[in-house]
Amino acid sequence: MLKYIDHPEKVQLEIMKKTLLVALLPLLSSLIHDRTIFLGLSFGLVISFLLFRLNLINIRRAVDMQKARASSFIRNRYFVEYVISFVGLAVAYQSSSLNVWAAAAGLFLLKITVLGWVILELIKKAWQDKLESLQ
Amino acid sequence: MVEFSTEVVNTIVSAAALLGAGFAMIAGIGPGIGQGFAAGKAVESVARDPEARGNIITTMLLGQAVAESTGIYSLVIALYLIFVVFGV
Numbered sequence: 001m002l003k004y005i006d007h008p009e010k011v012q013l014e015i016m017k018k019t020l021l022v023a024l025l026p027l028l029s030s031l032i033h034d035r036t037i038f039l040g041l042s043f044g045l046v047i048s049f050l051l052f053r054l055n056l057i058n059i060r061r062a063v064d065m066q067k068a069r070a071s072s073f074i075r076n077r078y079f080v081e082y083v084i085s086f087v088g089l090a091v092a093y094q095s096s097s098l099n100v101w102a103a104a105a106g107l108f109l110l111k112i113t114v115l116g117w118v119i120l121e122l123i124k125k126a127w128q129d130k131l132e133s134l135q
Numbered sequence: 136m137v138e139f140s141t142e143v144v145n146t147i148v149s150a151a152a153l154l155g156a157g158f159a160m161i162a163g164i165g166p167g168i169g170q171g172f173a174a175g176k177a178v179e180s181v182a183r184d185p186e187a188r189g190n191i192i193t194t195m196l197l198g199q200a201v202a203e204s205t206g207i208y209s210l211v212i213a214l215y216l217i218f219v220v221f222g223v
Binding site for chain 1: 163166167168170171172173174175177178179181188189190191192193194195196197199200201203204206207210211214218
């Protein structure tokens with residue numbers, strides 16, 4: 001991730017790939033066990049991917065604005081994204097073919113992947129620094 | 136000791152669930168304010184160093200993605216209280 005830090009699209013694509021990799025096992029196991037969990041998880045993942053993409057578009061637009069306008073723009077867009085998340089979860093609850101907890105897990109999976117990835121990178125960097133200092 | 140009928144107890148539980156959902160939604164406001172503040176600072180940073188634009192956007196994207204999760208936690212709790220406890 002850190003090598004592509006100047007290219008947000010590449011970082012975004014890589015995060016999405018990693019999230020799909022993390023979600024592969026739950027998706028496959030839920031496909032065998034319970035189809036509603038599979039559909040709920042896929043639904044949550046699709047919503048989180050689209051919101052993530054929307055986030056980048058909004059940030060790109062905000063960076064070219066004035067400071068006060070950018071603040072209010074990002075704040076308003078956050079609340080729009082919040083409403084979209086609410087609608088997604090409410091639809092998952094109302095629909096009998098979607099598991100609402102799996103949809104919530106799908107929404108969280110991207111954020112958990114980002115956190116886990118960054119923690120792993122930090123551990124890797126600390127380990128390399130320690131090895132270099134020993135040498 | 137005063138004893139309440141089941142209907143009264145159920146009404147109190149439902150009212151408490153709805154109140155709890157309302158309080159949980161307060162947690163959704165914080166990330167919005169924080170993200171707005173971060174966006175303002177990002178604009179300042181890009182104006183100071185235009186070459187670091189990509190770096191700033193990436194950092195902000197990752198930060199916002201993680202900051203949003205607390206808001207979604209509160210949303211899930213509020214939905215649980217409304218749909219499961221209150222039983223809409």
